[in-house]
Amino acid sequence: MKKVLNFLKNNLLLILTILLASVLRLVWLDRVPPGIGGDELTYIITAKFILLRWSDILGTWNPLSVFIFHYPFGQFQAELPYFLLLPIFSFMPIVIGAKFAYSLISIFTVLIIYLATEELFDKKTAIIAGLIAAINPWFIFIGRTAYETVPVTFFYFAFLYLAIKTKGWKILWSIPIMFLAFYSYIGAKLIFLPFVLTVIVFAYFLNKKKFLKQYLIVGVLSLLLTLFFFISIKTNPSLSRTSEILTLNDPQLSQIVDKTRKMTMENPLKSLLDNKLTAFSGVIVTKFINSLSADYLFSTGDSFYSIYTHGLLYPLDALFILFGLVFVFAKDKRKFYFLLLLAFLALLPQVFHTASTDNFTPHMALIFPVLIIFIACGIVNVSEIFKGRITLILISLLYALSLINFLNIYFYQYPLREPFDFRLRVLSRYVQMAGKTDKITIYNPRSSDVFMKYIFYTDIINKNTASGISKAFKNNNFSIGNALFTSCDKVDLSKNVSIIDYSCGDFGKDVKHVSIADLSDGFQTFRIYNDTLCKGIGLKPFPTDIKISDFSIEKMSREDFCRTYITSY
Numbered sequence: 001m002k003k004v005l006n007f008l009k010n011n012l013l014l015i016l017t018i019l020l021a022s023v024l025r026l027v028w029l030d031r032v033p034p035g036i037g038g039d040e041l042t043y044i045i046t047a048k049f050i051l052l053r054w055s056d057i058l059g060t061w062n063p064l065s066v067f068i069f070h071y072p073f074g075q076f077q078a079e080l081p082y083f084l085l086l087p088i089f090s091f092m093p094i095v096i097g098a099k100f101a102y103s104l105i106s107i108f109t110v111l112i113i114y115l116a117t118e119e120l121f122d123k124k125t126a127i128i129a130g131l132i133a134a135i136n137p138w139f140i141f142i143g144r145t146a147y148e149t150v151p152v153t154f155f156y157f158a159f160l161y162l163a164i165k166t167k168g169w170k171i172l173w174s175i176p177i178m179f180l181a182f183y184s185y186i187g188a189k190l191i192f193l194p195f196v197l198t199v200i201v202f203a204y205f206l207n208k209k210k211f212l213k214q215y216l217i218v219g220v221l222s223l224l225l226t227l228f229f230f231i232s233i234k235t236n237p238s239l240s241r242t243s244e245i246l247t248l249n250d251p252q253l254s255q256i257v258d259k260t261r262k263m264t265m266e267n268p269l270k271s272l273l274d275n276k277l278t279a280f281s282g283v284i285v286t287k288f289i290n291s292l293s294a295d296y297l298f299s300t301g302d303s304f305y306s307i308y309t310h311g312l313l314y315p316l317d318a319l320f321i322l323f324g325l326v327f328v329f330a331k332d333k334r335k336f337y338f339l340l341l342l343a344f345l346a347l348l349p350q351v352f353h354t355a356s357t358d359n360f361t362p363h364m365a366l367i368f369p370v371l372i373i374f375i376a377c378g379i380v381n382v383s384e385i386f387k388g389r390i391t392l393i394l395i396s397l398l399y400a401l402s403l404i405n406f407l408n409i410y411f412y413q414y415p416l417r418e419p420f421d422f423r424l425r426v427l428s429r430y431v432q433m434a435g436k437t438d439k440i441t442i443y444n445p446r447s448s449d450v451f452m453k454y455i456f457y458t459d460i461i462n463k464n465t466a467s468g469i470s471k472a473f474k475n476n477n478f479s480i481g482n483a484l485f486t487s488c489d490k491v492d493l494s495k496n497v498s499i500i501d502y503s504c505g506d507f508g509k510d511v512k513h514v515s516i517a518d519l520s521d522g523f524q525t526f527r528i529y530n531d532t533l534c535k536g537i538g539l540k541p542f543p544t545d546i547k548i549s550d551f552s553i554e555k556m557s558r559e560d561f562c563r564t565y566i567t568s569y
Helices: 002-010 012-026 038-053 063-068 081-089 094-120 123-135 137-142 149-165 168-182 186-206 212-235 251-262 276-291 294-300 315-331 333-351 367-385 389-412 422-434 447-457 466-475 558-565
Strands: 440-443 478-480 483-486 497-501 514-517 524-529 566-568
Touching: 002 012, 012 094, 012 123, 038 081, 038 094, 038 447, 038 466, 063 081, 081 094, 094 123, 094 137, 094 149, 094 367, 094 447, 123 137, 123 367, 123 389, 137 389, 149 168, 149 186, 149 367, 168 186, 168 212, 186 212, 186 333, 251 276, 276 333, 294 315, 315 333, 315 367, 315 389, 333 367, 367 389, 422 440, 422 447, 422 497, 422 514, 422 524, 422 558, 447 466, 447 478, 447 483, 466 478, 558 566
Parallel strands: 440 483, 440 497
Antiparallel strands: 478 483, 497 524, 514 524, 514 566
């Protein structure tokens, strides 16, 4: 008992940090984000079928073959996420289970950042790093989703921690974690080998040039794994995404050169200055600048982050990143260059992903732990210069206010923008309830996607329905129970309940109907004809007075659901 009390006393701040991280990632998880993304859904549905039938939806794939880079049909993504979801799906519904599984990994990521920072610096800096990671906007956002950037961040930095923490033959314990890191995210494979080599070289010198044999084993295995992957995708190019890597042969570069030359008058240097090499260099520089721009990091984020009114970091973080860079450089140049090199490597998946200069945060997810370590170093050193509790209290207060502002945006503004196609969650609930008594036809130009989200939100994948769902995808005939999901061709409003996506055009727009409307502007996203579910219930002309509890729509009564989400024409 005494040992337990001493442990709690010595680690109280860490325990409180983990509790804070847990609350920020788990509270209202069934409501925010209110929808599910396409890549998330791919992993989730496939994982559910693995649990039921040890195969993918089509029944043509062995799950273990994914580790030799044979993927389910049309899915060229990471290998490990399918298996990370299996333990949760064995006892939790998939709607909440997928996000819950990754929220737990996100919480453990906070712990790993703490442990890695403690090994690199000291316990005080580690506590600050853990707290900053716990409240970081990007970590909160991504930690409440089922995207593969959550486990890749955890495993890469778990490997880093074990590589610098362990001694002697215990260093080999980092090898399984290294393999899990490799299989976590296809976008990070580009930097896997340089990341591993950077870490083990740093650890070798950190340990005063000891344990060379063990570090060589780790390095050689990482090289062999990379070569195995490279050979696999070379022998099966149709099962890879190598075409997405930016090279001098990228067709988009040719388009850039052609456009530039057409806009340039003839001069002796024209072909020297306007060619694929200069276009390639320009794209690389632009992407580096965009990735590190203050507007992107501290103000708006990108289209994936989709909050738009708040950055991936707090504006206050910018100040302490600068302080951290200065102080770490002044005190320990070896650690400074090590962290700076990790940050540089973290940007490469984004920089070398096609010629598009738009940011895509998951590609650079590994930079955030590095930035958080610099922030922690900045805070600690500033508090040491301005000694006294007032400095720490002031910094804590500013971060508390920043967190409150972000939480207000994330929980009370962000859901109203209907991210991740929340309208399909509403549609699914309507069809599920109305389908108990009526036959329903849903007309949509993306029937496969809408059907997949329907079977997810209604959680109807089980041993009894798996065969029928598999058959639906094989035959491109998406029906289950009383619901039929079909294309916009040959719309027939005279039979049963008909639902038309606005993407199908204006057909039947002037015919009497009710609708599922956009929460922000009342636009009719789905028009519903011959409705019986909400008949007799007083419907609003557009959604109003939405509360956060309304986003847990599976728990709503028929009356509350209709009044909240179904609008009159």
